[in-house]
Amino acid sequence: MVDAPIKKIGIVAIFLISMAAILGASDFYYLAGMSAKHMGAAAIIAWLILALFAFLVGMYFAELISMFPTGGGIYEIAKETYGRFSSFMVAWLIWIVGNFSMALAIVAAVEYLLPYQGTAYVIVGILFGIFWIVALNYMAFRGLNISTIMIATFGVLTLGVCLMTIIPSLINIPALFSSGTIDTFFSVDHFIPFFESTSIEGNILFLSMTIFLISELWFGFESVSFLANDTKNPEKTLPNALMITIGIVTLLLLAYFIASLGVLPLEIFASASVPFGLIGKITMGPFGEKALVLGTYLIILGGAALWPVTGARLLKHMADDKLFVKQGAEIHKKTKTPYKAIMFQTIAIIAFFLLLMREFILGYKDPYEVGHALYLFLNMMVLFVTIFAVTVWRFKDPPRERPFKAPLGKVGPSLIIIIYVFCFCAWLYLDWLFAISIVKKGLVLMFVGIPLYLLVETHFDKYFIVKTNDTLAFLAFFIEKFTLPQKIIDSIVFLLGDIKGKKLLEYGCGVGTLTEDLAVRILPGGELYATDLSKKRARITERRIKDKGHFHVHVIHDEEHATRVHPDVPNVDVIASVNMVGYVQEVDKVLFELNRLLPINGKICVVENDKYFKLIPNVHWLSKDDYIIELFSNAGFKVEVTRTQGLLWEYVFIYGEKVKEVKPVKMDKPPAPGDTI
Incomplete structure (x- = not known):
């Protein structure tokens, strides 16, 4: 059977997908009622101001998308604008925000369909949520054609549910059809008083806070940017579809808020868990109630449907740029989707979902309120970095072609950022304890990206590896007992067997943690060669060894350590290595060189960190024991693999002996899972 070709997406499909992405869970389920709770009828002003900002932000996104119409979306924009590290941090925040967005939508679906609490709620809600997370990610795995149809369908449903709420609220349809009279359920009295507070300062503060809390209206633009590679004429189609969507969404939300508040009294509208259902019951009877409840539920799920597609593409592009594990770029032969990225993402979204549901189990605040606030804070960072890129490029490359050019490109983004920061500060001032707890959590999540970046870079860039190891050499010395506990050293020595009087190579000595122990155990008559890629680490090791009087130890710094064994190392009896082979750029070549140094039955023990x-x-070849055994076998070793769980990672022990001589064979890359040598 021949796979169906992947079709390019047109402007109508992009419009419907954008509708589902932007007009998602929060806009109806949470934001409208929450804005009425804080500002009353005057929340209309907040929605009008936000609509203006949304148009401007949308135009800045449209300009950037027209300049960089690639499948990397705003990650690619950040990479071109700010460089590698900044693009990773932006991608990290996008990924966190996207997972939170989908987890929030699933929590919203749980709360909307099962609006009760207790043990039964938690159990059923968790099972319900996991089912939908797996189902939506499975649809993303099936391919873009199916995903596009699904998400576009959600977009049509979203538009239909909005109109089913707005029109019957303004026109009494049952009365019109039954008696031909024109009547309305809308009451102007529900808008009186318009302002909840008589204080000008109080109204400004609450208005600013409300704008921040409903600013999700301009989120969702980033998801659409990842569809450029699959869109017809993306530099024009995506910006045009985005601006059309923003215009329609703004009108729908304003109409929905005004119509809903005209039907429901303020107190009921602000506190109702299912306002759609109440409005439908009043305007269209029991049928309307059921139809709108079901429709809202589908809108909520539609808000979650796009992230599995765009999130997996983000991980794939990061993997292509060596900013994510290599497995993330692997494409399924049949579905043509990054299936391993989707699998990883499914697990991550479930983890985020369970983290939010944990709030119920522990009796904290509404998990949706907590998650939504965290989502806003993190997305604020992504928004600032993205729209400021417009200003950067206006100064950096003024003549560059811009199929869509936004107004006020040099000053507009900065003005929006300043106003948005003021609204954020108003939220901090009015809800300090809750807001500061969210900020702390958000900063922790954001700064976790820094060690992750260092971790990724050390796997792919040998020069970065050397520079990082030099920079962190003294820190490594002070935390050596944590990174390489004595029990791990004892296990290595046990696996090497009797090394007294033998000649030994320590390939990757670090700061000398293992070197000191081995230097004693090979006496009397033994000799130890300790090599490392970091000059500072080698110096620390040499100083420690000299202080101990171990003149039978030779410390060698090798700038090319990641691709070879230093030529000054003679034949040895035993080889030990800790956290070095994982850095090696040409694993097969180095293993062949290690084989050359050992006699038949010479022992080898390699320890690497994983998980x-x-x-x-x-690195990918450490993922399964069979791959490791195959890799070492082709280099002439017979090894076993065991794994021991540490506090923050897993120790992988690879130990055995040389069983045959081998001739080096040049390979283009180390074996990936499933490759043969």
């Missing part, structure tokens, strides 16, 4: 935080893998 950082029980989730993040090391």
